[in-house]
Amino acid sequence: MFLGYKRPDGKAGIRNHVLILPVHRMVNSVAMQVEKMVRGTKISITTGEVGRSSKDRETIARTLLGLALNGNVAGVLVVGDNRYSCKELNHEEMAEIINSTGKPVELLDITESGGYYNAITSGARKAHKLVLEASYYRREPCELKDLTLGVKCGTSDPTSGVAGNPVVGKAFDLLVKAGGTAFFSETTEIIGAEDKLAKRCVNEKVQEKLLAAVSQIEAKAKATGEDIRNINPIPENIKAGITTLEEKSLGAITKSGSMPIRDVLKYGERPPGQGLYFIDGWMSSLSLPLGMAAAGANLFMYQLGGQGMPDLAPPMPAYSAGLITPMMYLTGNPRTCLKAEEFVDFCSGDIMEGKSSIEEMAEKLMESILKLASGTWTKTEIINLQDPVEFYLQDPCF
Amino acid sequence: MCKKEGLVLHEKDNVGTALNDLTAGSKIPVTKNQTITLTEDIPYGFKFSLHDIARGEAIIKYGEAIGQAKDSIKAGSLVHIHNTEGQRARGDL
Numbered sequence: 001m002f003l004g005y006k007r008p009d010g011k012a013g014i015r016n017h018v019l020i021l022p023v024h025r026m027v028n029s030v031a032m033q034v035e036k037m038v039r040g041t042k043i044s045i046t047t048g049e050v051g052r053s054s055k056d057r058e059t060i061a062r063t064l065l066g067l068a069l070n071g072n073v074a075g076v077l078v079v080g081d082n083r084y085s086c087k088e089l090n091h092e093e094m095a096e097i098i099n100s101t102g103k104p105v106e107l108l109d110i111t112e113s114g115g116y117y118n119a120i121t122s123g124a125r126k127a128h129k130l131v132l133e134a135s136y137y138r139r140e141p142c143e144l145k146d147l148t149l150g151v152k153c154g155t156s157d158p159t160s161g162v163a164g165n166p167v168v169g170k171a172f173d174l175l176v177k178a179g180g181t182a183f184f185s186e187t188t189e190i191i192g193a194e195d196k197l198a199k200r201c202v203n204e205k206v207q208e209k210l211l212a213a214v215s216q217i218e219a220k221a222k223a224t225g226e227d228i229r230n231i232n233p234i235p236e237n238i239k240a241g242i243t244t245l246e247e248k249s250l251g252a253i254t255k256s257g258s259m260p261i262r263d264v265l266k267y268g269e270r271p272p273g274q275g276l277y278f279i280d281g282w283m284s285s286l287s288l289p290l291g292m293a294a295a296g297a298n299l300f301m302y303q304l305g306g307q308g309m310p311d312l313a314p315p316m317p318a319y320s321a322g323l324i325t326p327m328m329y330l331t332g333n334p335r336t337c338l339k340a341e342e343f344v345d346f347c348s349g350d351i352m353e354g355k356s357s358i359e360e361m362a363e364k365l366m367e368s369i370l371k372l373a374s375g376t377w378t379k380t381e382i383i384n385l386q387d388p389v390e391f392y393l394q395d396p397c398f
Numbered sequence: 399m400c401k402k403e404g405l406v407l408h409e410k411d412n413v414g415t416a417l418n419d420l421t422a423g424s425k426i427p428v429t430k431n432q433t434i435t436l437t438e439d440i441p442y443g444f445k446f447s448l449h450d451i452a453r454g455e456a457i458i459k460y461g462e463a464i465g466q467a468k469d470s471i472k473a474g475s476l477v478h479i480h481n482t483e484g485q486r487a488r489g490d491l
Contacts, residue, residue, distance in 0.1 A: 158415050158443035161460065191486045192464070221487035228487040229479065241415075241444035243457075243477065244484030247464035307443055335442070345459065352417060354402060 002373035003139035004071070004146065004298075008102025011071035012146035014298045014373040016137055017042045017324045018130045019073045020123075021064055023091040024084035025049055028111055033109075034123035034315060040131040041077075042324050044290075045338045045388070049089055054393040057088035060391055063268035064089075066294025068098050068105075071148075072324045075135035077127045079119075080110055104133050139375060145274065147177030147373060150292030150300045150325075151255050152186060154285055154317050156233075156331060157240030157305030161251020161350035163358075164303045164332025169257035170362030171369065174257040176276050183292050184256045185263075185279035187217045188232055192246030193253045197278070201261045209265035213280040232283070236308030255303055267392040268294035287390040289322035300327045306336030306342070316343045320386040325395035326378045330365070343379045345372070404428050405428040406448065413445040413477050415459075417423030422437075445477040457482050 005013035020043040022031035028045050035043040044067050049057050052270050068076045075097050080091025091107065098105040106126035113119035151168050153160050172182040190197055194214045201207040229238070233248045236368050242248050262275040268291050271277050289300045300322040306314070320327060331337055334349030346368045350356035372378055404414040404426040414428050420440040425433050428448060430433040440446045445459065456463040466480045475481075 018423070077404075116475045158445075162415070188487070218487045223491040227490040229484060238479060241441065241478065243445065243479055243482050244465040244486075246462070246484055246486055247459055250460040250462055250464065254453075306433070 001144070002142055002147065002370045003375060004142040004294060004373060005074065005137045006140055006142065007071050011067075011069075011296070012142045012298070013071035014375075015072040015326060016074050016134055017072055017194070018127060018134050019044065019068055019076045019324060020127060021078050021094075022046050022075055023064060023067055023078060023080040023089050023094055026084050027079045027081055029265050030108070030110060030116060030119045030123060033120045034077065034079075034127050037120075037124045038127040038131055040134060040288045041127055041244060043270065044323050047391045047393070049086070051398050052393065054088060056393040056395045057086065059267060059393055061088045061094070062266070063290065063294040063391055065094055066268045066270055066296065069101060069270065070104070070293055070296055070298075070324055071349070072298055073103070074137055075130035077106045077108060077123060077130060077370065079108045079110070079123060081109055104130055105131060117371065129302055143178070147175065148181040148183070148296045148298050149175060149369070150183040150289070150295070150297035151303060152283065152285070152288045152300070153252050153255055153303040153305070154283075155236045155305050155309050156242060156248055156250070156251060157237065157241065157307035159307065159331075159333040160303065161254055161351055162332065163348055163385055164253060164305065164330065165255035167332060167348040167351070167361045167365055168255040168301060168303050168330070170358055171365045172255070172276060173256035173259055174362065174366055176257070179274055181271060182276045182294070183279050183295055185281040185288055185292070186252060186283040187213050187280050187390060188221070188245070189252045189283055191218055191249055192244075193249040197253055197256070197261060202210045206261060206263055210261070210278060213264060237305075240305060240307035265295060269292040270294075270296050280319040282392045284390060285318035286321050286387055287392050289318065289325065289327060290389045291392055292327035293322040297322070297325050299369065300325050302327055302329050304329055304331040304333070304336055304340070306331055306340060307332050309336070309340070311339055313342060314340055316340070316380055318387050319380050319383050321389050323386065323389065326372065326381045328369070328372055328378045329380060334376070345378050402427075402436070407459060410458050410461045412448050412451055412458045414448055416440040416442055416444050416446065418442060434474045435452070437472055438476050440476055447471045447473055447475050447477050450475045
């Protein structure tokens, strides 16, 4: 059980943000001014949509809408302008969809508000109202079935597949068995381990989707003409002792646990129900947290290896890249626990030392997750910094 | 439980993982019946071969192929990018 915010659509939140949501790149600056003026707001600065394919604009739209519908968001200020609207990115339609879920939403159209400075004033007033309304929320008891978690493994090292990722996998099993929802992703990093995952797909259709996602990304990798080791495993992985992509993948998939894979989702796509899902996405620390937040993750777990990181208080790979979804750092590497203690929220390094089992650590991890879900801040959430994020867009630009 | 120095993850594996910074000449117990003498230093987390591996033979970890030996690898040697190649997603082949 945890203490969360119950939203009108039945979703639960573990944070209580008002989201400032510019829908077109040209209105970002107005939205950024509003976000600076009003406490309690978070902004999703949108990426350039012009000169992009319809498929990529759909990905942007899906991601923006997903963020708005995340349970961690109490209310939304949608910012746009009719001059910039296109069929995929229509701010009025987006506001209507958000409104239909019962979530408080305000719409700010730049031209209709009387231009740049007037729009800022009008936007600040609307955001102010939304924040006041959000502050009426109180945390209430929620169950595990109301919780959605996402995971990524990063700066992986040989402890990742042995002591770090398997603990997350066991915690995912506990969550999914209790009716909750869990996401894992990083399509490149299941290459060489896809057969093991395919066996866990709920039906042939899902299995085909999973294998198709792998073939597509492998074909793209081959089309670069490069040895994949120039790209992935990344240099930190190789410095830490990971030799091939296949080895990295076999360690990486242990973070998914053992439950059936219900479906393969697109980047930013919301799942049709509860359970374990694979997201066809890019492993980037600046991209995946955003995509998982859009899919509905309340908490993003960053499972660090860290052996290849600098030895003295290294910076973390990302800070608050989930925007509205806090990032929790955890590691199975005892050496990483020590050097990155200021930012690591949970350490399962005792497994490497032979002092604890995966099962024991998974129970402790769940306790730690529930504290964070109930309002305790993650260590990087306290850092007043949000990395610039990257939407996962796959088509060429024109 | 006492801390082990080497870890073998699966019975099919032909490599073990160093659980400490191990030095050349150390005798590392890897299974009940097998001890490996290291021919070189193996840093924390890196892999060492459990027996002689022929050129072209699969390197097995987690019970699965993680790549292929580029050269013959003597038992107790470091197994890494200098003597092992991945097989998947290779655009250069």
